[in-house]
Amino acid sequence: MPEDPGKVVHSLLSGTVCDILVSPGSVISVGDEVIVVEAMKMEIPVEATAAGTVAEVLVTIGQRIAEGDRLLVLQ
Amino acid sequence: MSADRRDWLEEVGELERRREMVAQMGGPEGVVRQHSQGKLTVRERLELLADPGSFREFMGLMGHGAYEAHELVKLTPKAAVDGFCRIDGRKVVVTGGDFTVRGGSGGSSHGGLGMELSASRRAYEWHVPYIRLLDAAGGSVRTFEELGRTYLPDGNSFTAPEVHLLRIVPVVSAVLGSVAGLPAVDACISHFNVMVKGTSQLFPGGPPVVKAALGYDVTKEELGGFEMHTTQSGVIDNLADSEEEALGMVRRFLSYLPSNVWEVAPRQETEDPPSRREEHLVSLIPRDRRRAYDGHKIINAVVDTGSFFEIAPRYGRARVTGLARMNGYPVGVMANNPMFGASTDVAAGEKVMRLVQLCDTFHLPIISFADEPGFMVGLESEKKGIERAGARMLITTVDSQMPWATIVVGQLYGVAGQCHHRPSGMFQRYAWPSANWGSMHIEGGVFAAYRREIEAAPDPEAKRAEIEGRLKALASPFRTAEATGQDIVDPRDTRPLLCEFVEEAQPILRAQLGPTAVPYRP
Numbered sequence: 001m002p003e004d005p006g007k008v009v010h011s012l013l014s015g016t017v018c019d020i021l022v023s024p025g026s027v028i029s030v031g032d033e034v035i036v037v038e039a040m041k042m043e044i045p046v047e048a049t050a051a052g053t054v055a056e057v058l059v060t061i062g063q064r065i066a067e068g069d070r071l072l073v074l075q
Numbered sequence: 076m077s078a079d080r081r082d083w084l085e086e087v088g089e090l091e092r093r094r095e096m097v098a099q100m101g102g103p104e105g106v107v108r109q110h111s112q113g114k115l116t117v118r119e120r121l122e123l124l125a126d127p128g129s130f131r132e133f134m135g136l137m138g139h140g141a142y143e144a145h146e147l148v149k150l151t152p153k154a155a156v157d158g159f160c161r162i163d164g165r166k167v168v169v170t171g172g173d174f175t176v177r178g179g180s181g182g183s184s185h186g187g188l189g190m191e192l193s194a195s196r197r198a199y200e201w202h203v204p205y206i207r208l209l210d211a212a213g214g215s216v217r218t219f220e221e222l223g224r225t226y227l228p229d230g231n232s233f234t235a236p237e238v239h240l241l242r243i244v245p246v247v248s249a250v251l252g253s254v255a256g257l258p259a260v261d262a263c264i265s266h267f268n269v270m271v272k273g274t275s276q277l278f279p280g281g282p283p284v285v286k287a288a289l290g291y292d293v294t295k296e297e298l299g300g301f302e303m304h305t306t307q308s309g310v311i312d313n314l315a316d317s318e319e320e321a322l323g324m325v326r327r328f329l330s331y332l333p334s335n336v337w338e339v340a341p342r343q344e345t346e347d348p349p350s351r352r353e354e355h356l357v358s359l360i361p362r363d364r365r366r367a368y369d370g371h372k373i374i375n376a377v378v379d380t381g382s383f384f385e386i387a388p389r390y391g392r393a394r395v396t397g398l399a400r401m402n403g404y405p406v407g408v409m410a411n412n413p414m415f416g417a418s419t420d421v422a423a424g425e426k427v428m429r430l431v432q433l434c435d436t437f438h439l440p441i442i443s444f445a446d447e448p449g450f451m452v453g454l455e456s457e458k459k460g461i462e463r464a465g466a467r468m469l470i471t472t473v474d475s476q477m478p479w480a481t482i483v484v485g486q487l488y489g490v491a492g493q494c495h496h497r498p499s500g501m502f503q504r505y506a507w508p509s510a511n512w513g514s515m516h517i518e519g520g521v522f523a524a525y526r527r528e529i530e531a532a533p534d535p536e537a538k539r540a541e542i543e544g545r546l547k548a549l550a551s552p553f554r555t556a557e558a559t560g561q562d563i564v565d566p567r568d569t570r571p572l573l574c575e576f577v578e579e580a581q582p583i584l585r586a587q588l589g590p591t592a593v594p595y596r597p
Contacts, residue, residue, distance in 0.1 A: 013415065040416045044367040 101175030179211030213256020
């Protein structure tokens with residue numbers, strides 16, 4: 001079944017996760033910085049594309065991620 | 076012999092009957108098939124594109140008639156619907172391929188004695204924008220059998236006017252099906268193009284041709300779908316989820332441009348005051364230079380609210396390019412995007428060249444928000460020919476004439492940094508206090524310039540850090556301002572300053588009306 005796009009935050013770029021700014025239970029709004037990805041020697045904040053309460057964080061610090069990977073699931 | 080005093084109503088009836096036949100397009104089966112592929116018919120598309128009731132067809136009776144005892148029994152229209160219509164009240168020429176008739180394939184005989192003017196020639200002579208709704212397969216070998224011979228591929232005879240159009244009127248292509256051959260190339264003989272996710276693909280030759288030439292299997296979508304063309308190849312600027320959205324983008328793109336190069340772009344009413352100071356601009360650029368931000372945020376904060384229309388958002392993402400309005404006046408606008416490295420690579424540079432040429436051709440001022448680390452370095456960039464691409468971008472910049480404003484918001488380095496400057500014409504540059512610049516980066520340049528000194532030091536690393544610190548102390552933009560007069564502004568004043576610039580640009584733009592010396596190259 002296709003995922004509800006309003007409930008998942010995807011990565012817009014490839015890189016290495018260098019910081020996670022939310023945890024399960026965090027309440028986020030659209031545009032909040034949720035995860036920081038390092039790519040090309042830059043730290044690039046990933047912003048929430050949906051609002052809600054974080055149910056699950058799917059990545060860990062140091063993990064390599066690709067564009068489009070799922071980062072967070074919201075309740 | 077008594078004079079025939081009958082009126083012409085019988086013939087008018089014949090006209091109506093022929094029009095009804097033509098309105099059936101390729102027939103009910105073809106229409107059902109078109110719909111089952113998730114596509115609209117050309118006439119449904121025209122309804123979505125045109126201002127209501129404004130479509131006026133020309134060459135509408137053209138087609139292939141079947142007769143029984145001199146009585147017309149069937150009229151199959153030509154595989155295109157051509158006409159004038161209005162978009163936001165302004166006249167345009169539109170040509171729409173009709174896939175329900177022979178798969179939209181050729182069979183046209185433009186150029187014969189007595190032929191009416193083609194759609195492209197009308198756009199050329201009327202000085203109005205030209206819109207292609209592409210849904211056609213290009214040439215077909217079936218034509219060889221119909222003709223009883225093959226023919227030289229002299230399509231340039233009728234494509235030449237379309238090339239000349241690029242210099243004088245906006246040309247837009249919407250790819251609304253699988254297009255191959257000339258229609259696929261036509262898609263790029265444009266100032267803007269758009270395709271629809273899932274239902275449109277383009278290639279010079281489709282999967283069967285690839286199989287015959289190269290021996291491998293590939294799907295239409297893999298070969299020429301939206302992933303290929305809106306992210307990898309950059310052949311298509313924008314992606315729409317539906318045909319309705321694609322046609323909406325065509326209308327929106329045209330709303331920023333004049334009907335031709337002899338007119339000024341239409342100003343629109345805006346609720347957004349030119350004096351608006353945007354508070355968050357003063358904190359938008361991170362002090363930590365390793366921290367990225369989204370270049371779209373600067374553009375959206377400065378231009379008239381909601382007026383930014385991005386071109387090619389999925390390709391060459393180190394640079395954001397598009398059209399917007401400042402106090403109602405259309406402008407071209409671009410910004411480096413640190414979210415995607417900001418460094419100008421070949422793809423981002425192509426977008427810059429096309430925007431600069433677009434603004435130059437149609438006399439729009441351009442606004443550039445610069446945070447330029449320099450041209451993209453590395454093996455991948457070399458393979459793509461970054462120096463030649465860089466030379467073309469530099470030449471395009473220097474050759475342009477329209478008023479240009481650059482706001483240096485962050486870095487400005489190297490030759491790519493140099494391309495945010497134009498030494499001629501109406502050019503204004505402002506810098507934010509967050510700006511820093513140089514012919515090259517201090518970090519990378521110290522070892523190259525002070526190698527002997529560093530190597531001779533008892534602690535080379537400490538020496539390198541010492542020199543770097545010395546140079547960094549000189550890097551404040553205020554030091555440059557002392558010497559050159561470079562104006563540094565409060566970021567919150569950016570919109571008022573740029574609205575003033577765009578207002579002052581209007582008489583210059585009017586003086587530049589007409590075709591530019593350097594023709595537009597898509």
